[in-house]
Amino acid sequence: MRHNNPTGTVLYTIEQAIKEYRKIAQKNILQIVKDITIDQCLVLIILNNNAEISQNELANLVFKDNASITRMIELMVKKEYLIRTIHQEDRRKFNLEITEKGIKTIELIEPIIQLNRETALNGLSLEEITLLDKTLNKIIINCKK
Amino acid sequence: MRHNNPTGTVLYTIEQAIKEYRKIAQKNILQIVKDITIDQCLVLIILNNNAEISQNELANLVFKDNASITRMIELMVKKEYLIRTIHQEDRRKFNLEITEKGIKTIELIEPIIQLNRETALNGLSLEEITLLDKTLNKIIINCKK
DNA sequence: CAAATATAATTGATACATCAATATTAATTA
DNA sequence: TAATTAATATTGATGTATCAATTATATTTG
Numbered sequence: 115m116r117h118n119n120p121t122g123t124v125l126y127t128i129e130q131a132i133k134e135y136r137k138i139a140q141k142n143i144l145q146i147v148k149d150i151t152i153d154q155c156l157v158l159i160i161l162n163n164n165a166e167i168s169q170n171e172l173a174n175l176v177f178k179d180n181a182s183i184t185r186m187i188e189l190m191v192k193k194e195y196l197i198r199t200i201h202q203e204d205r206r207k208f209n210l211e212i213t214e215k216g217i218k219t220i221e222l223i224e225p226i227i228q229l230n231r232e233t234a235l236n237g238l239s240l241e242e243i244t245l246l247d248k249t250l251n252k253i254i255i256n257c258k259k
Numbered sequence: 260m261r262h263n264n265p266t267g268t269v270l271y272t273i274e275q276a277i278k279e280y281r282k283i284a285q286k287n288i289l290q291i292v293k294d295i296t297i298d299q300c301l302v303l304i305i306l307n308n309n310a311e312i313s314q315n316e317l318a319n320l321v322f323k324d325n326a327s328i329t330r331m332i333e334l335m336v337k338k339e340y341l342i343r344t345i346h347q348e349d350r351r352k353f354n355l356e357i358t359e360k361g362i363k364t365i366e367l368i369e370p371i372i373q374l375n376r377e378t379a380l381n382g383l384s385l386e387e388i389t390l391l392d393k394t395l396n397k398i399i400i401n402c403k404k
Numbered sequence: 405c406a407a408a409t410a411t412a413a414t415t416g417a418t419a420c421a422t423c424a425a426t427a428t429t430a431a432t433t434a
Numbered sequence: 435t436a437a438t439t440a441a442t443a444t445t446g447a448t449g450t451a452t453c454a455a456t457t458a459t460a461t462t463t464g
Contacts, residue, residue, distance in 0.1 A: 121301065123376050124392045128277045130322050131395040133451090134402035135270055140452080151419065156266070170442065177275050182420060184444060189419080206429045206442040231268050236401050238394065246394045247269045249387050250276040256381050257279035278421090285422080296449065315412060327450060329414055334449075351412040351459045 128250075139230045146222050153178075154190055155223050158216055161196070168207050195219065273395075284375045291367050298323075299335055300368050303361055306341070313352050340364065 119126045139152050153176070160175050161167065167175075173183040187210065190196045195216040201207035212220070235243060264271045284297050298321070305320050306312065312320075318328040332355065335341045340361040346352035357365070380388060 121304070123380075124388050124395070125277070125280055125376060125379060127392050127395045127399075128273060128280070131398045131402075132270070132273045132277055133322055134399050135273070137452085138402045153420070159266070168442075177278055178420080179422060180443065181422070181445080186420075204430070204442080208443080231270060234270060234398050234401050235268075238397060242390075242394050242397075243269050245387075245390060247272050249383065249391045250269070250272045252383060252387075253276045253379050254272075254279050256379050257276075257283045282422090298450070313412075323450080324452060325413065326415080326452070330450075346412095349412080349460075353413080 125253075128253075135230075135234050138233065139227070142226050142230055143223055146226055147219055149193055150195070150219060150223070154186060154195065155219075155227065157183075157186060157190065158195060158212060158220050159224070159227075161210055161212055162217075162220055167210065168201075169210070172210070190216075270398075273398075280375075280379050283378065284372070287371050287375055288368055291371055292364055294338055295340070295364060295368070299331060299340065300364075300372065302328075302331060302335065303340060303357060303365050304369070304372075306355055306357055307362075307365055312355065313346075314355070317355070335361075 119130070136152060143150065143152060143155060156176055157172065160172060164171075164175070169183050169187065170180065173180050176183075178186075187196060187198060191198050194213055197211040197213055199209045199211070201209055238246075264275070281297060288295065288297060288300060301321055302317065305317060309316075309320070314328050314332065315325065318325050321328075323331075332341060332343060336343050339358055342356045342358055344354045344356070346354055383391075
């Protein structure tokens, strides 16, 4: 079962696919909002749909390390996308609040992200996508145990 | 076509899958060879199968930026996996040669990599894998144009 | 042949990834 | 309640990703 790539495994194709997607996604977003990355966009959107979330939970949702999230939030606070305040009930935690600038940015980028996804998945049938998701989830489970 | 993840797109599952795979791959390799990363392993293996390759070509094969490759090679030369000398016919290029240590490392890690791939793809049928590859390639093409 | 253009690789800047160690606060247990 | 353990987040170290600008060498063109 060789594949048409230097390592001969589909795992390599997975990596290539996500890299190509990230490339166009970042490029298109940059044309609308200058100082943001796709990862920061994702954080904004997740926070928007999940208020009151902790950094830990956020990290899990976006599949990032705790350390990465800490640094991303630092940057996003500095760039005034987020406000971070100490959580009153549990002083180990923080509240993450989206600023006005953050909200405006979400409105700007959401259609772009939508478009990026449509571009990437253009011409794929529902079955193909469903099956893709199913197969990838098998791989994820295999790797987790 | 929503998926069971925070963004509701399979593109997210792709990212998750490759991240999980890289995690176990790196962990297993680290148990055998202390000072190497999966990316450096891949570079070693590609170089082993493609002598006389330029940094440019190497970058394309492993889907990395030229800048990334330059820095990886620097590190790998420092760690004595590679020797880099100026190309005689074209003085803009370099010859990349694998050291003894590099060869020994390849022999150590190749079975591990094989095992990692088998673990990740365990229980998947040939059809599933073929289809996965095919669908991913459609996405890659979509993103490239 | 000289000037312009193309190619190969490097460098700087910034962001994310991962691991291990640490600090702080909360919850559990002796 | 004091001591232990667990949970949350940070920090340091190292490696990779991407873009833009630059250097050095080759090739093409006028």
